[in-house]
Amino acid sequence: MGHGATRKQIVAAADDLFYRQGFDHTSFADIAKAVNISRGNFYHHFKTKDDILDAVIRNRLDRTEHMLVDWETSGATPKDRIKSYIKILLTNWSLIKDYGCPVGTLCTELAKLNHTSRAEANKVFTLFRVWLRNQFTQLGHMQEADVLALHVLSWSQGVATLGNAFDDYNYVKREVEKMCDWLDALSVKAEKAQ
Amino acid sequence: MGHGATRKQIVAAADDLFYRQGFDHTSFADIAKAVNISRGNFYHHFKTKDDILDAVIRNRLDRTEHMLVDWETSGATPKDRIKSYIKILLTNWSLIKDYGCPVGTLCTELAKLNHTSRAEANKVFTLFRVWLRNQFTQLGHMQEADVLALHVLSWSQGVATLGNAFDDYNYVKREVEKMCDWLDALSVKAEKAQ
DNA sequence: GTCTATATAATGATAGAC
DNA sequence: GTCTATCATTATATAGAC
Numbered sequence: 101m102g103h104g105a106t107r108k109q110i111v112a113a114a115d116d117l118f119y120r121q122g123f124d125h126t127s128f129a130d131i132a133k134a135v136n137i138s139r140g141n142f143y144h145h146f147k148t149k150d151d152i153l154d155a156v157i158r159n160r161l162d163r164t165e166h167m168l169v170d171w172e173t174s175g176a177t178p179k180d181r182i183k184s185y186i187k188i189l190l191t192n193w194s195l196i197k198d199y200g201c202p203v204g205t206l207c208t209e210l211a212k213l214n215h216t217s218r219a220e221a222n223k224v225f226t227l228f229r230v231w232l233r234n235q236f237t238q239l240g241h242m243q244e245a246d247v248l249a250l251h252v253l254s255w256s257q258g259v260a261t262l263g264n265a266f267d268d269y270n271y272v273k274r275e276v277e278k279m280c281d282w283l284d285a286l287s288v289k290a291e292k293a294q
Numbered sequence: 295m296g297h298g299a300t301r302k303q304i305v306a307a308a309d310d311l312f313y314r315q316g317f318d319h320t321s322f323a324d325i326a327k328a329v330n331i332s333r334g335n336f337y338h339h340f341k342t343k344d345d346i347l348d349a350v351i352r353n354r355l356d357r358t359e360h361m362l363v364d365w366e367t368s369g370a371t372p373k374d375r376i377k378s379y380i381k382i383l384l385t386n387w388s389l390i391k392d393y394g395c396p397v398g399t400l401c402t403e404l405a406k407l408n409h410t411s412r413a414e415a416n417k418v419f420t421l422f423r424v425w426l427r428n429q430f431t432q433l434g435h436m437q438e439a440d441v442l443a444l445h446v447l448s449w450s451q452g453v454a455t456l457g458n459a460f461d462d463y464n465y466v467k468r469e470v471e472k473m474c475d476w477l478d479a480l481s482v483k484a485e486k487a488q
Numbered sequence: 489g490t491c492t493a494t495a496t497a498a499t500g501a502t503a504g505a506c
Numbered sequence: 507g508t509c510t511a512t513c514a515t516t517a518t519a520t521a522g523a524c
Contacts, residue, residue: 104507106508120406121406121407122318122403122406122407124316124318124319125318125406125407127498127499127500128499128500129498129499137507137508137509138508138509138510139500139501140502140503140508140509140510140511141507141509143501143502144507144508145507147501148500148501149500149501198405199405199406200402204402204455204459205402205406207455207458208394208398208399208402208455208458208459209316209403211392211393211394211459212314212315212316212319212393212394212399213315213316213319222460225459225460247468250456251469251472253452253456254449254453254456254469255448255449255452256452257451257452257455258447258448258449258450258451258452258453258455259448259452261401261402261448261452261455262419262444262447262448262451264401264402264405265398265401265402265405265416265419266416266419271444274441275444275445275448278445298489300489300490321516321517321518322517322518322519323516323517331489331491332490332491332492333518333519334490334491334492334493334520334521335489335490335491337518337519337520338489338490339489341519342518342519343518
């Protein structure tokens with residue numbers, strides 16, 4: 101199995117295509133064409149399609165972990181950091197409007213395919229969940245940190261799905277504002293309780 | 295084009311398989327096998343796969359309309375009727391946990407396929423949106439009825455996606471209770487405002 | 489309306505030369 | 507590491523007999 105530049109290119113192209121076209125609907129030919137290599141060469145780097153999927157998921161897990169560390173260091177307060185998460189709905193809007201949320205759409209596709217890598221894909225959700233839970237704990241909501249984390253996750257996930265379906269940026273912007281307002285009201289409560 | 299019992303069986307089987315396996319991943323052979331007819335016979339009823347998809351979507355639109363009419367007549371108050379919608383997360387949990395929300399998952403799949411029937415599939419979301427908007431108007435929230443309708447839609451959609459990924463019934467139950475509480479608090483406000 | 493072929497294209501995957 | 511050639515399988519779709 102290769103570990104060079106070509107392999108990285110394949111993973112990057114597959115990552116992009118799996119997001120934009122779906123995993124099942126993306127063929128080896130599609131990926132090979134994107135990387136500009138022959139299908140034969142392809143099999144030198146990955147034996148099966150499932151192997152590429154695993155590499156793509158590991159790639160997404162790595163990138164997500166790095167992003168969360170970045171947010172952790174760049175955000176002054178837990179509230180700011182949670183808002184970094186909420187605002188990806190706006191910063192990634194040009195992609196979300198056409199292809200939905202990369203995390204949610206892969207998880208639901210693999211669920212329908214009853215794919216063996218389903219649990220691995222779900223771990224991206226878990227990364228966000230644990231990170232958000234940690235932020236809410238820092239905010240003073242120790243007891244309900246996980247419930248709040250899941251609430252933010254599901255809210256943003258729903259907004260991504262509906263925003264994608266209705267192609268409505270104003271709606272997404274409004275919901276993001278509502279989420280930020282909800283977060284502000286929540287931290288006020290925590291400050292009062294202290 | 296046939297309009298008899300076989301056609302109805304095909305649409306019903308395709309509807310089920312598109313939900314459980316996804317549209318793209320379901321082959322004519324899969325559907326033919328489910329209905330117990332030959333693939334040749336299949337083409338007597340539907341010329342292309344897209345034709346079946348259109349029939350399935352129309353079938354879902356019809357069923358949704360009937361369900362909404364049922365909820366309209368069986369629910370005593372707008373609040374009760376909105377709760378009918380919220381509670382499908384629990385009544386359909388055994389399906390949602392394995393295959394997600396039938397509306398959201400089809401819309402996101404067709405978005406990725408850039409399918410011509412994407413707009414048609416989105417109409418199922420619109421049916422719920424208009425119906426919910428109507429309920430909130432009846433509740434006294436004339437001005438913000440559409441915003442509230444979209445909020446309920448996205449919230450439930452997110453819970454379906456996360457519930458599916460984490461296979462967590464207790465989380466879904468908790469979120470459904472939170473949605474009902476939110477709705478109760480909202481209608482109190484409306485009564486005070488009158 | 490239903491069936492058995494069959495055509496045609498694409499897919500995942502392998503073998504072997506360079 | 508990269509290529510061409512090839513295979514087996516599956517898919518959509520058609521033709522034509524009953």
